[in-house]
Amino acid sequence: MHLILFIVFAGFCLAGAINLLLQSHPINSALSLIVVMTSLAVLYLLLGAEFLAAAQVIVYAGAIMVLFTFVVMLLNAGREERTMGSRTARAVGFPAVVAVLGVIATVILQAQGLGVASLRDGITSTEELSKVLFTELLLPFEVTSVLILIAILGAVALARHGHGDPEEHPERTAGK
Amino acid sequence: MNLLSQEVPLSWYLLLSAILFSLGVIGFLIKRNLITVFMSIELMLNAVNLSFVTFAHQWHAVKGQIFVFFVMMVAAAEAAVGLAIIIAVFRARATLAVDRIDLMKL
Numbered sequence: 001m002h003l004i005l006f007i008v009f010a011g012f013c014l015a016g017a018i019n020l021l022l023q024s025h026p027i028n029s030a031l032s033l034i035v036v037m038t039s040l041a042v043l044y045l046l047l048g049a050e051f052l053a054a055a056q057v058i059v060y061a062g063a064i065m066v067l068f069t070f071v072v073m074l075l076n077a078g079r080e081e082r083t084m085g086s087r088t089a090r091a092v093g094f095p096a097v098v099a100v101l102g103v104i105a106t107v108i109l110q111a112q113g114l115g116v117a118s119l120r121d122g123i124t125s126t127e128e129l130s131k132v133l134f135t136e137l138l139l140p141f142e143v144t145s146v147l148i149l150i151a152i153l154g155a156v157a158l159a160r161h162g163h164g165d166p167e168e169h170p171e172r173t174a175g176k
Numbered sequence: 177m178n179l180l181s182q183e184v185p186l187s188w189y190l191l192l193s194a195i196l197f198s199l200g201v202i203g204f205l206i207k208r209n210l211i212t213v214f215m216s217i218e219l220m221l222n223a224v225n226l227s228f229v230t231f232a233h234q235w236h237a238v239k240g241q242i243f244v245f246f247v248m249m250v251a252a253a254e255a256a257v258g259l260a261i262i263i264a265v266f267r268a269r270a271t272l273a274v275d276r277i278d279l280m281k282l
Contacts, residue, residue, distance in 0.1 A: 151253035158260035
């Protein structure tokens, strides 16, 4: 059962990620990314992380991707034009990706002592998670709330109407 | 055959995570739309989260999962600010093509 679920949802993950690269319209890419994130939530559940599976669906597949699709529709982003990109990206980027993937795969496949996952393993309950989070790691948790507050203020300040408007700041676009 | 006794090696999960990360990097390199480039970054973050959860399962440690929780919160903040920046850039330059947003290019 675990094997079947892993193969099915890992396949969804890879298919979604490859589809993200192949699609030329941003909205199709966004929907493929939602498929990837939801399949990852199932994989988290298989690994016994029930809270993270729920948070993955709510925060990633829900909140963040809704934000993405809103922005795609708000800006009415059309098909992207395919260009060859920069020469540096082709000359350095792709060999580097292949090298990094090769090194990581070799290390993982040769690693000793990596365990197995099966449905009989216990799941980490939310209670265990919250005990550590709200006792040992309370300060980082509270600091993150300040980070979120600053991010909200920054987002509002950046996206406020009139900010970066060509009429208001003609010198910004005059150069090009 | 007992369905409950089937096992999957954790290295498969790590391999999946590495492949997803590489696909994210490739997307970052080949996509020419600002929003899709940003989506590739989210894909890379998710791939790293998967390996965190896998290692948390391997060592029976809760802190690996808590780290993923923090990564999710930072990613939410990053998405909010990043998309606000994209909106501001679109207002100023009326394009989303990364080739034309080159004011800081040498």
